[in-house]
Amino acid sequence: MTKPTIAGRTPIPTQLEAGKTYYFCTCGLSQNQPFCDSSHRDSDFSPKAFAVDESKAYYLCACKQSADLPFCDGTHSTLDASQ
Numbered sequence: 001m002t003k004p005t006i007a008g009r010t011p012i013p014t015q016l017e018a019g020k021t022y023y024f025c026t027c028g029l030s031q032n033q034p035f036c037d038s039s040h041r042d043s044d045f046s047p048k049a050f051a052v053d054e055s056k057a058y059y060l061c062a063c064k065q066s067a068d069l070p071f072c073d074g075t076h077s078t079l080d081a082s083q
């Protein structure tokens with residue numbers, strides 16, 4: 001499978017509402033980061049639907065390499081400039 005495009009190298013602080021369904025961009029091509037704008041069309045990627053239990057700000061992954069998508073797990077700090 002192809003690797004996602006790195007949309008950013010720092011997480012995106014995002015206010016989320018409990019119980020609402022969000023669609024996280026996994027391809028990295030969306031112009032509406034961190035959410036899907038259908039730019040994944042013609043790719044191997046599809047958006048990740050998710051919801052949260054608590055309304056608050058969350059740090060969502062922009063590098064698309066987190067092992068805990070859609071949330072940042074710090075992986076962005078291990079990427080070198082060539083990635």
Ligand code: FES
Nearest residue numbers: 061062072075076
């Ligand atoms: S922005 Fe992707 S792991 Fe932090």
